[in-house]
Every structure is written in C-alpha cells, then in structure tokens.
Amino acid sequence: MPIEPWACDMKINPAYYFLAPAVVGLTVFKLIPISVAIVGSFYGTSLMGESVFRGIDNYRSILSDPDLLSSLGITLLFNLIANPLQVVLSLAVALLVFRPGPLIGLFRSVLFLPVTLSLVLTALIWNLLFDPFLGPVNAILEAVGIGRQGFFKDETQALGSMVWLATWRGVGYWMLFMLAGLYAIPESLHEAARIDGASWWQRFCHVTLPLMRRPIAFVLVAATAINMLFFAPVYIITAGGPNGATDFVMFRIYQTAFNYIDLGRALAMSTIMLLVVLIVALVELRLLRSED
C-alpha cells in the first residue's frame, strides 16, 4: 500500500520529526568527524602551535616511512590469517549448533559467551593464561610434552597469539549471522538433495554453500572492518612488541595522536586506513560475487 494518501495531511512530512534526532546524532558524531579527519589530514602544527596547511605532505611522509609500511604489512598479514579463519570456523560452529538436539541451546550460549567479554578483558585474560612463566596454558603444554611457549613475549608467536585471541572472541558472534543464513535455506532443498542420494559433503557444497554466499560475504567484510583496526589487545598486552612484531597501524595512530601529539599525521593515517578498509571490503565483495 502506498503511503502518500495519509502522509499528505501535514505540511511537513512527519518522517522528518522522527528522523531528526538520529540524523543530528549521526551527522555530528560520525559524518562531521570523518570529514574533519579528511580535511585535517592535510594540515599540521607549526612550531608556534598554529595550524598550517601542509597539502599532501602528511601522506607523502607516511607513505615513505618504512616503520608505517611495516605496520601496514603486519596489519594486513593479521587480517589475511584471522578473517578467513573466523569465517570458516564460525560457519563450522554454526553447522554444529544448527540442527536442534539436547543441550544445543546451552552450547550455543556457551559458544557466544566470549563475545560478551570486552576486548580489554579478553586481552587481560589471555595475557595471564599465555604468560611464559606463570600461565596455566604453559603448565598444560609442558604436562602433555609440547613444552613451554613464549606466546605474546615471543617475536615469532606474538602475532599468531593475537589471531587466536581475536578468533576466540569473534567466532561466537559471527556464528549468529551464519545461523541466520542457515535458517533461511529452505529445508525442502536439503530434502530433495537427500532423495537424489547426495552425501552430506555434496549437499554442503551444492546446496548450503551457494546459498550462504551473502552471510559469508557479510561476515568477511564485517570482520575485516573490525580486524583492520585491531587495537585494545595491542595497547594492553604488547604495546607493539616484542621487537615490533605486533605494531598494528591503529596502535601507531594512537601513539602518533596522543603520545607524539601530531594530529595531522594521525588523521592522515586514519584516512589511509579507512580507504584500505573500504578497498579490501570491496575486493572481498567482488571476489565472492564472481565465484559462480
């Protein structure tokens, strides 16, 4: 039913009254800051503390800064491992709790449990559990004969430990979106495939997977948006170390803005990261679309 006949009895479209507070909120706290970020990234602070126009100098110096480029490399590598891992695991876990059964509801809640923990708590918990000397994880690894590991304190393991931490907390959340997708697949399709003699694996590849493309794409893009700007655990556990192994871009931006007080440079870095997120998300969407 079209709405116009009953919307015309007011001079001003009533939609605007309902929208106004939200539009003001989103404009002031999201759209203006993002515009400020883009404009501010072309400015810097002079020695006298005044704001001076620098043009693309911030960008030029960032993009030729080997430290920043290595940060970007670390962040991209982290995403390259963590995002596909989270997609695959959340789909697998969703398949495990999709069909009803005894205690399945309880398992679903338990798998979701880490999501309700803040990233700060997650970071603190795993920092304690993974402690090379005092952590119980190392006690278990030693008892089963694998031997003690450095985890966050080991240059070669720190990034992998961050992947584990992010995945531990993320999988339960993405599982919900995968479940939403699984529920949307008509049961009759599975039934038909079953009658045709398709095995579980065949049904998964030819019925489930093609129809799960949208939730998979959503999870991949949303996980990218979150993991590209991974910050709190780095701030709490490693402060970028050991030896720069977890020097994520967002941590560098935080340091540039709040320790070195170079806002123009921090804003330029933020803008670059936003662009990188957008580009990666677009590439992911394109890849998932052209798969058929």
Add this chain to the structure above:
Amino acid sequence: MQARRKPGTASFFRYALLSLLAMVMIAPIGWIAISSLRPPEEIFLHSPQLSWRTFVPEKIIWSNYEMLLASDFPQAVLNTAFVAFVTVVLGILICSAAGFAFAVFDFPFKNALFVVVIITFIMPFESIVVPLYIMVRGLNWNDTYFALIMPEVASGFIIFLFRQFFVKVSRELFEAARVDGASWWRIYWDVALPLSWPTVVAGALMMFIHQWDAFFWPLVAATSQDLTMVQVAIARYQQFEQADFGRLFAAMTVASLLAILPFMALQRYYIRTIIDSGFK
C-alpha cells in the same frame, strides 16, 4: 529411504566437538573466577606446574572482593552503569523513531539517507576517534558524561534493526489507527514501540554491552579519576608496577559477570532479532 550415516556416530562426534569448544570458551573465564577466590599470594602458586591445585583453590576467601569494594572500582561500576543506562534510554528512543520513519514513511532521498545510516555502522569507531576527540575538546566536553554518552546515542546498527522490524509490521495496523484519528506520535508511542519490544530488548542489550565494554573512547575522552569507566579501571589495575593480582582477578570476574548475566537472561531476544533482521 536412503541409508544415512549411523546417527549414533555423527551425533557422538558432534557432541564431542561441541564439548571441546565449550571447554575452550569457558575454561579461561572459569580460571579467572576461581583464582579470584584465592589469596593473592596463591594465585600464581599452582599455575606454572600442572596439578589439580591449578584449578582448585586451597581455601576460598572473599578478601579480594572486600578490597575491590574499598577501592575506586565501585565508582567505576556506577559511572559505567549510569553512562550505559542513559545511552540505552536515549538511544532506543532516537533509533526506534528513525527506524519507524524509514519503515513507514516515504520522503525524498529516503534510500540515500538509509545508505548513509548503513555506512555509519560499517565505519569503524576507531577510525574517527581522533577527530571526535578534537571536536569534543572544542565543545569543552572532555571529561564530562556528555562526551561518554552523546556519541553513542544514535547508532546506525540499532536504527537498521528497528527498520527491519517495522517493515514487517502490516501497514493496515498503522492505517487503522490513523483512521481512528491518532497522531503519528501516538501511533509510534502506543502501537509501534510496544509492538517492537523484542527489538527494544535486543537493542538495549547491545547498547548496554557496548558501553560496558567501551575502552578506547573513555581512555581518551574522560581521563579524570571521577569519570573512570570499568574497562579503563581494570586496564589500569594491570599496569601498576606491582600489580595487585587479587584485586585484578576480582575486578575481571565482576566485569565479566555483569556483562554475561544480562546477556544470558535476554539472549533469546538478541539472537532472534539478529536472525530476523534479514542477514541472509
């Protein structure tokens, strides 16, 4: 009918896998909670060497919690509860109204505006922290409750969830009320909002947990002692040179429980709302 894999084996593997996963998810939180009941000097006494004592305290004490109560932690909990409560009330009102408008009315640039809403929730908060901080400082809002509450009130994701709910409500319902002479405000307040209570519950839960978990923004926007939020307080406990582990573990347990319990009580609505909102 087709011969299928024996349900017994498949079911066994399914539950074995689920039990293993459940262990991985629960054990870390459980270890923190159990350790919070140990005397501080015992917390790391049994963790380096695996024994049953690693998981079972020698004796259970509550003094860590007594110390926590006497510290600045209760103030941080109250601050966060206040910030979360105000955010939830304002946020649900504003976002449900906007979701209602997107679902029920036609107006110019409706689709373009909705795309903007979607963009604001895809855009990660971290990417605007610095400009937001500059703005808030410009408004002289830094170190006020305003700074902690206002940026979180209008949420693109919650607007989206309400829009998805109201779109599915039959328009005849609103029309009937309209014919009876009800104003749009009345229809929203008396018909639409009560009808959407599962989304209200889910949205309130999301906004509550979001504020309860907030770290980066409070860290930069509210640095004074009186305004400390829970996560910032806990991170600070950990950074002291001689970390007081008894207090740290107790604080971590309280902060986890205060996020887990409301979720456990209300998770049905949360899961339903996400599943119904059309992520398919």
